[in-house]
Amino acid sequence: MTPDRRTTVATSSSTPTPSRAPGQAPAIELDHVSRWYGNVVAVNDISFSLGPGVTGLLGPNGAGKSTLLHMLAGLLRPSAGRLTVAGEPAWRNPSLYRRIGLVPEREAVHAFLTGFEFARMNARLQRLPDPDAAAAQAIRTVDLESAAHRQIGTYSKGMRQRAKIAGALVHEPTILLLDEPFNGMDPRQRLHMIALLRAMAAEGRTILFSSHILEEVERLADEVLVIHAGRLAASGDFRQIRRLMTDRPHTFRIRSSDDRALAAALVAQSAVFGVELSDGRLIARIGDYGAFTAALAGTAKRAAVSLYEVAPTDDSLESVFAYLVRR
Amino acid sequence: MTIFITLVDVTLRGLVGRRRTVLLVLLAMLPIGLALLARLGGEAPDAAAALDALVVRIVLPLIALVFGTAALGAEIEDGTAVYLLTKPIARLHIVVAKVVVAALLTAALVAPSALATGLLMGGGDEGLAATLAVTPAVIIGSLLYAAAFVAVSVVTTRALVIGLVYVVIWEGILAGILVGTRIFSIREAVLGFAGVLAPDAWEGGLEAAQAVGLALVVVIGGVALGARRLAVHEIRGGD
Amino acid sequence: MTADATPRPGGDPPIPSGSIYDLGYRGYDGPRLGRRHAVGALFTHTLLSCYGIGRGGRAKIIPFVLAGIAVLPAVIAVGLVALARQAGQAGEFITDASPIRYETYFEIVGQIVALFCAAQAPELLGRDQRYSVLSLYFSRALERTDYAIAKLGGFVVALLALVLAPQIILVLGLTLSSPDLAEGLGENLPKVPPILAQAVTLSAVFGSLSLAIAAFTPRRAYATAGIIASFIIPPVVAEIAREVTSRDISRWFVLASPPDVIGATNAFFFDIRPDSSVIAAARHPGELYLAVAAIAVAACTGILIRRYQRITA
Numbered sequence: 001m002t003p004d005r006r007t008t009v010a011t012s013s014s015t016p017t018p019s020r021a022p023g024q025a026p027a028i029e030l031d032h033v034s035r036w037y038g039n040v041v042a043v044n045d046i047s048f049s050l051g052p053g054v055t056g057l058l059g060p061n062g063a064g065k066s067t068l069l070h071m072l073a074g075l076l077r078p079s080a081g082r083l084t085v086a087g088e089p090a091w092r093n094p095s096l097y098r099r100i101g102l103v104p105e106r107e108a109v110h111a112f113l114t115g116f117e118f119a120r121m122n123a124r125l126q127r128l129p130d131p132d133a134a135a136a137q138a139i140r141t142v143d144l145e146s147a148a149h150r151q152i153g154t155y156s157k158g159m160r161q162r163a164k165i166a167g168a169l170v171h172e173p174t175i176l177l178l179d180e181p182f183n184g185m186d187p188r189q190r191l192h193m194i195a196l197l198r199a200m201a202a203e204g205r206t207i208l209f210s211s212h213i214l215e216e217v218e219r220l221a222d223e224v225l226v227i228h229a230g231r232l233a234a235s236g237d238f239r240q241i242r243r244l245m246t247d248r249p250h251t252f253r254i255r256s257s258d259d260r261a262l263a264a265a266l267v268a269q270s271a272v273f274g275v276e277l278s279d280g281r282l283i284a285r286i287g288d289y290g291a292f293t294a295a296l297a298g299t300a301k302r303a304a305v306s307l308y309e310v311a312p313t314d315d316s317l318e319s320v321f322a323y324l325v326r327r
Numbered sequence: 328m329t330i331f332i333t334l335v336d337v338t339l340r341g342l343v344g345r346r347r348t349v350l351l352v353l354l355a356m357l358p359i360g361l362a363l364l365a366r367l368g369g370e371a372p373d374a375a376a377a378l379d380a381l382v383v384r385i386v387l388p389l390i391a392l393v394f395g396t397a398a399l400g401a402e403i404e405d406g407t408a409v410y411l412l413t414k415p416i417a418r419l420h421i422v423v424a425k426v427v428v429a430a431l432l433t434a435a436l437v438a439p440s441a442l443a444t445g446l447l448m449g450g451g452d453e454g455l456a457a458t459l460a461v462t463p464a465v466i467i468g469s470l471l472y473a474a475a476f477v478a479v480s481v482v483t484t485r486a487l488v489i490g491l492v493y494v495v496i497w498e499g500i501l502a503g504i505l506v507g508t509r510i511f512s513i514r515e516a517v518l519g520f521a522g523v524l525a526p527d528a529w530e531g532g533l534e535a536a537q538a539v540g541l542a543l544v545v546v547i548g549g550v551a552l553g554a555r556r557l558a559v560h561e562i563r564g565g566d
Numbered sequence: 567m568t569a570d571a572t573p574r575p576g577g578d579p580p581i582p583s584g585s586i587y588d589l590g591y592r593g594y595d596g597p598r599l600g601r602r603h604a605v606g607a608l609f610t611h612t613l614l615s616c617y618g619i620g621r622g623g624r625a626k627i628i629p630f631v632l633a634g635i636a637v638l639p640a641v642i643a644v645g646l647v648a649l650a651r652q653a654g655q656a657g658e659f660i661t662d663a664s665p666i667r668y669e670t671y672f673e674i675v676g677q678i679v680a681l682f683c684a685a686q687a688p689e690l691l692g693r694d695q696r697y698s699v700l701s702l703y704f705s706r707a708l709e710r711t712d713y714a715i716a717k718l719g720g721f722v723v724a725l726l727a728l729v730l731a732p733q734i735i736l737v738l739g740l741t742l743s744s745p746d747l748a749e750g751l752g753e754n755l756p757k758v759p760p761i762l763a764q765a766v767t768l769s770a771v772f773g774s775l776s777l778a779i780a781a782f783t784p785r786r787a788y789a790t791a792g793i794i795a796s797f798i799i800p801p802v803v804a805e806i807a808r809e810v811t812s813r814d815i816s817r818w819f820v821l822a823s824p825p826d827v828i829g830a831t832n833a834f835f836f837d838i839r840p841d842s843s844v845i846a847a848a849r850h851p852g853e854l855y856l857a858v859a860a861i862a863v864a865a866c867t868g869i870l871i872r873r874y875q876r877i878t879a
Contacts, residue, residue, distance in 0.1 A: 066564020073413060075562040092558055097415045105564060108406035112340055124333040125414040131329075167410065179564060347788060354795070361803065365810035377806065385798055393791055401787075487787050488628055488685040491794055495677055496635065 025087055026051050027175050027206035028072060033081035035067055042067040044230035045081070050208060054201045056221030057210040060325060064230040065210035066105055069179050072208070073102040085175060098126065101168035105179035107160060111153030115144050115163045118152060122167040131170075138166040143192055157184030165193070176200065178209040182216050194220045214321055226324050233324040250289050254282040255309040256300065265303040269295065283313070330416055334424035337411075338398055342432060347397070351390050355436040358382050362447035375457040375528045377448055382441045383517055387465050388472060388494040391433045395476025396486040398425040399553075404484055409562055422477060422553040426546075429473035434466045441465050453528060460525030461517075468517035471542055474549030475513065481556040509533065516541045601707040605716045608708065612720025616686050628685050633728055636678040639666045640732035644739030651743055668757045669836040671733060672764055676825055679768065680797040682728060683776035688789035690717055691777060695784035700879035714874040718777055718867060725769035733761045760835035767831050771824055771859050772797075774866035781873045801825050804844050817848035821858050830855035 026049035035043040043064045057065050070076045071083055074090035074097070083090060086099050110118060119138045123131035139148045142162040147155065152163055161184055168176065176197075182190050197220060201207050211217050217224055218238070226233040256262050259282040263275040266284055271291040276283040286292040300307050342348070358381040365377075399422070402408040411421055445458025480486035498514045509515045510533065518532025520542075533541065611620070617633070618626030643666035666674065694700055703713055737754050744750030779796060780789040800823035807816040820826045826845055833840035834852030 070562060070564045075409065075412065076564075077559075077561065094417065095415050097413050100413070102409070102413050104406075104409050104562075106406040106409075110337060110341065110407050110410070112344070113337070121333055121337055122410065122414070124329055125411065125416060127330065127415065347791075350791075354799075357799065357803075361806045361810070364807070368811045380802060381806070385802060389791065389795065389798075393787070397787065485628065485685075487790050488681075491684060491790065492628075492632070492681055495681055495794075495798075500677065 027086055028208065029082075029084045031082040033071065033078045033083050035064075035071060035076060035079045041230050043071070043078075046227070046230075046232045047081075048225060048232060048235055050206055050223075052201065052204045052206050053222045054197055054207045054209070054220055056217035056224045057208060057227060058212070058214070058217050058224050058321060059210075059227035060212055062229075063227045065212075065227060066179055068227070069102070069177050069208070069210055070104075073100060073177055075102075098171060099174050101171065101173035101176045103161075103164050103168045103176075103178040103181055105183070107157070109152050109160060109164060109167075112151060114149050114151055115139060115155070115159075115166065116148040118163055119166045119170055123170040126171040128171055134170045135166075138170045141169060141196065142166045143189075158186055158189050161185055162189070162193075173205070175206045176208070178207070180211060181209055182211065182213065190216070226321060228325050250286050250292075251313045252284045252286065252292075253309070253311045253313045254284060254307065255280065256282065257306040257308070258303075261303050262300060262305045265299050265305075269299065271295070330420060331424055334411070334421060335428055338425055338428040339432070341401065342394060342397060342428065347393060351393060351436060354389060355386055355440040358386060358440055358444040359447065362444045366447055366449070373450065375450075375454070375461075378441060378445055378457065378461050379518070382437065382444060382465060383461065383468070383514060384499075386440055387433070387437050387468055387517070388498070388514070390436050391429070391469055391472030392476060392487060392490045392494065394429040394432045395473045396480045396490060398429040398473070398480070399477055399557075400480030400484070400486050403480070403560075406562075408560075412557075412560070412562070417554075418557040419550070419554040422481070422550055422557060426470070426473050426477045426550060426553075429477060430470040433469035433473060437465050437469060438462050456525040457521075457528035460523075460529060461521040463524065464517045464521035464529075467520050467542065468513060471513045471516065471545045474546045474553075478549040478553040478556070481553045481560065510537055510541065513541070513545065516545075598707075601709070601712065604706055604708045605712045608703075608713065608716035609720045609723075612690060612717050613724050616690065616721060616724035625689075629682065632678055632682045632685070633731070636675045636682075636728055637732045637735060639674055640671070640735040640739070642666070644735060644743065647740060648743045651745065666736075668733060668736060668761055669832065669838055670841075671736065672729070672768060672832050673829060673841065675729060675732060676768075676828065677797075679725060679728060679772055680794065680825070682725070683772050683797070684790045684793040686724070687721065687773075687776035687780040687793060688783075688786040690721060691780045692784050692786050692789055695877070698879075700877065704879050710874045710877075711871050714781075714867075714871045718774060718870060721777055722769045722773040725773050726765055729765045729768055730761070733765065737761075757836075760837075763835045764828075764832050767835075767856070767859050768828050770863045771828060774863045774870065775824060778866040778869045778873075781870050781877075797824060801844070808844050808847050813847065817850065820844055820848040820850070821855075824862070827855050827858055827862070831859055 028048075028050040030049070031047050033043060033046050034041065046068070057068065059065050067076065071078050072085055072090055074085075074093055077091045085096060088096055090096060090100075110121075113121065116135055116139055119135035120131050123134040123138075128134050139145055142165050144159065144162050144166060147159055152160060155163065161181065165178070165181065168178075178197075182193065185193065194216075197207055197209070201222075209220070223236055224238050225235045254262065259277055259280070263277060263282055263284075266272045266275055266282075269292070271286050271288040273285045273287055275285070284292075296310065297307070358377070361381065362377070399408070402411070412418075442458060442462045445454065445461065448454055448458075450457070476486060476490050479489055483489065494514075497508070498512045501508050515533045516538040518529055519534060519538030520532070522529035522532045523535045523538070532538065614620050615625075617629045618624075643664055646664065694703070700713075704710055708716075737758065741747070741750040741754045744753065775796060776793045779792045783789050783792075800819075804816070804819040804823045804826055807819040810816075820830075823844075826842060829842050830840055830845045830850070830852065833845070834855060840846055
């Protein structure tokens with residue numbers, strides 16, 4: 001059910017975006033899924049489908065991200081709707097875990113196991129033919145080799161996160177679900193993890209991770225799902241989403257050889273709502289993104305002005321998110 | 328099979344090697360200490376009565392309670408159960424492994440306690456018979472209590488208190504007053520099994536057939552209930 | 567979000583601007599109730615949460631079930647007596663022979679109280695420690711000692727309620743069912759002071775002991791097991807010591823067993839011979855048990871206070 005107030009945001013999320021291979025069954029599919037606890041609705045009528053690649057699940061705390069991920073991991077039963085992972089329902093389906101890996105948000109791990117032992121335990125429980133090798137490989141992948149033989153109880157928060165991720169990777173799942181995976185990681189570890197996840201996605205895996213930190217999502221995700229108060233507020237490429245919000249003016253920052261002259265020329269156009277001159281820059285607020293960008297070069301030329309810099313100032317995920325969340 | 332061993336290994340390591348184990352060992356040694364005291368004092372008490380009062384009524388249920396509710400309950404409570412549940416293994420395997428570990432640990436503490444206490448108490452042939460009869464009985468009792476308490480720990484986080492209420496009120500008080508409830512009391516079954524091996528020393532427990540019946544019901548029922556509830560166990564996210 | 571410079575009309579130099587959204591947060595400058603009220607509030611909250619009141623349905627199950635079991639014999643006894651009086655002469659016989667009397671009731675209900683302590687004391691103290699809210703408490707007008715005392719007070723009063731409820735039912739029931747009200751009052755009222763004295767002693771001893779144990783661990787399971795062990799094991803030890811060692815040694819074991827001490831004070835207050843053979847064999851004067859109870863309460867309270875003075879919040 002699309003949010004009805006601002007129909008300018010495209011949320012027909014059952015159509016796969018072009019980056020997914022057409023005709024392939026989606027790895028994750030939700031159809032009007034809801035989950036409530038008594039009177040509290042944690043997930044409210046959400047539908048989308050995902051295929052290979054990295055998707056970010058973005059939303060403030062309490063939005064329902066963890067609930068959604070746990071339903072996908074077969075740990076919660078949907079109160080309504082249909083939820084399938086790799087074509088099968090996730091609830092009460094232990095055999096599906098061969099293909100899914102979950103990295104939960106909660107910090108708790110078996111503290112008395114070493115990192116390697118934890119990974120190996122996961123490998124053994126996954127019925128892998130060579131658990132030791134798989135565990136060693138997973139430890140290597142998350143860059144935990146130096147501490148692999150210390151007890152997890154002695155680990156820092158970031159190391160613990162990596163141990164959890166190693167545990168989820170041992171069986172090379174085709175679908176990986178991560179709940180706030182970058183919690184506690186320092187920037188270097190984060191970059192490493194981002195690179196790892198991108199590499200895995202390039203191999204054809206489906207990766208869904210949740211976060212409330214916008215920079216991470218911006219950097220890692222091909223697509224985003226914005227979830228707020230249990231509802232899906234938007235989905236797709238966030239730049240595309242931004243473009244679809246036509247009732248909100250875009251803002252461009254322009255540096256040119258003659259700001260004032262350019263400003264006068266721009267104001268004459270219907271696509272332009274307003275201009276401001278400040279501090280060596282021209283700020284233009286525009287309505288129709290496409291029309292403006294197409295006409296800008298011509299306008300400048302006719303006004304005999306050279307353009308030095310044209311940059312959108314609010315094309316960040318942050319502004320998109322802020323807008324969506326404020327609704 | 329490796330699955331089973333892995334589960335047993337991780338459960339074992341989680342239960343042992345903590346403060347709680349030290350305290351439980353002390354508890355198991357309490358009857359031995361008292362028996363020692365008795366011998367030094369030169370008295371020759373009734374071995375069966377002492378074993379009943381100390382080991383069967385106190386040490387066995389308390390130790391079984393702690394291990395039984397912690398085997399799976401502790402992992403559910405602190406959030407590490409998710410790593411066992413998100414694996415392609417039947418929930419039944421998990422429950423069976425937990426019950427086995429809890430039973431083994433309990434028996435490992437209680438059986439030597441019963442044996443040593445009984446031998447120290449002496450009491451001649453009769454005392455020896457009583458001791459040798461009650462030791463296997465408490466091993467069976469460990470299994471029964473473990474199955475029951477693991478099952479309860481899947482259903483509720485307050486399994487320890489509920490188990491306590493069962494032991495103190497149901498087994499302790501009610502079984503004395505309402506004779507019919509004896510057939511639902513694990514303690515009576517343990518006494519019954521001891522009575523099978525040494526009828527003179529251990530009167531008053533359940534009949535052999537009743538004891539076996541209760542044992543089967545508790546073990547099979549407990550494991551089945553635990554597995555079923557674990558299959559629909561929900562883990563909420565933090566969000 | 568970049569804070570863009572907003573040019574002012576007329577071409578003045580731009581001033582960097584930002585926005586603060588007034589979410590309606592207001593400071594409070596009014597009068598504040600002081601420390602006494604804080605202590606009172608925590609006391610009341612503790613008392614209510616012992617019975618799960620104010621905490622949602624599931625928290626009420628265990629305390630109410632235990633309270634129900636504690637009250638049940640009294641209800642049965644009153645019912646029986648009422649029925650018996652209707653039958654006439656047989657009534658006298660039953661009231662005298664009934665095992666459920668004021669003097670015996672504390673022993674009947676003793677194990678229930680122990681279970682209640684084992685179930686609820688860890689809840690009272692453990693949850694605050696586990697979820698690290700102690701720092702929130704201590705940053706209020708509430709001192710660390712106040713916290714401990716308020717919790718102790720609330721818990722002891724909760725136990726008092728548990729222990730007195732059946733006795734009240736007995737008193738009212740037996741009085742009202744006697745054929746002559748004045749006679750009924752005459753029989754039952756004199757029992758009230760010993761009932762109160764014993765109830766206070768029992769609640770104070772069991773309450774302070776349970777809290778002293780529960781204060782040392784945030785994990786409910788450890789505290790529960792520890793509390794129940796402290797109630798179940800010492801009596802058995804005392805019993806066995808009596809059987810196997812000489813009188814001079816074994817009589818001191820009794821003093822370390824809370825249920826036996828309470829049983830002895832019961833006998834002292836009601837001026838009867840103690841039921842338990844262990845107590846009888848020990849042959850201590852009743853006042854000694856009372857003194858031991860007082861010392862135990864003081865010691866446990868001291869341990870509790872000290873624990874909270876030193877705990878890292």
